[in-house]
Amino acid sequence: GENVEQHPSTLSVQEGDSAVIKCTYSDSASNYFPWYKQELGKGPQLIIDIRSNVGEKKDQRIAVTLNKTAKHFSLHITETQPEDSAVYFCAASNPGSARQLTFGSGTQLTVLP
């Protein structure tokens, strides 16, 4: 089955700096890659996603890139703000797994004021 690895597990940045979180996946059939943000005491919330027919997608300060050949994708947050502090999860899914999501282990992002 699919295996998703996520790095780093913790990340601290100064407010205004950029943050990058990286994930790799194992199943080349995977074609959908969402990113979720989980704030303390809440459920994961989708912040951005990308499909395998696209190499990059951007939404304001958040962007995701996908390298199908290398089987890795990354989340980029620019101009970080304290409210960006949370746990971020990457995930992957493919048609062969009935489109179930396989999650990475999460990254605790702390934005220091």
Added chain:
Amino acid sequence: DAGVIQSPRHEVTEMGQEVTLRCKPISGHDYLFWYRQTMMRGLELLIYFNNNVPIDDSGMPEDRFSAKMPNASFSTLKIQPSEPRDSAVYFCASRPWRGGVSLGETQYFGPGTRLLVL
């Protein structure tokens, strides 16, 4: 839309007691997922339903766990008897599907139930 609704939000019980967690998916969503989140194991898929039918329960840890979905707007996850190692946050998520085309694999999570078994 109210989103996925879970109850209770917090549950504290003693070992051996029965615990029932409840979920109301987003209206019109045909898939419902139950996850467990712990520090050690992260987010684990326990079971998922399509049109109220359990499709894959391979993630259910033991026979002590059971899940039902009697109708499109309600699902339960039951643990009987509960054990301290069941302490975790349990999430319910739902996803839409219409006809033969998926509207996307995006899952929408509820706020979770934080379970503590003493």
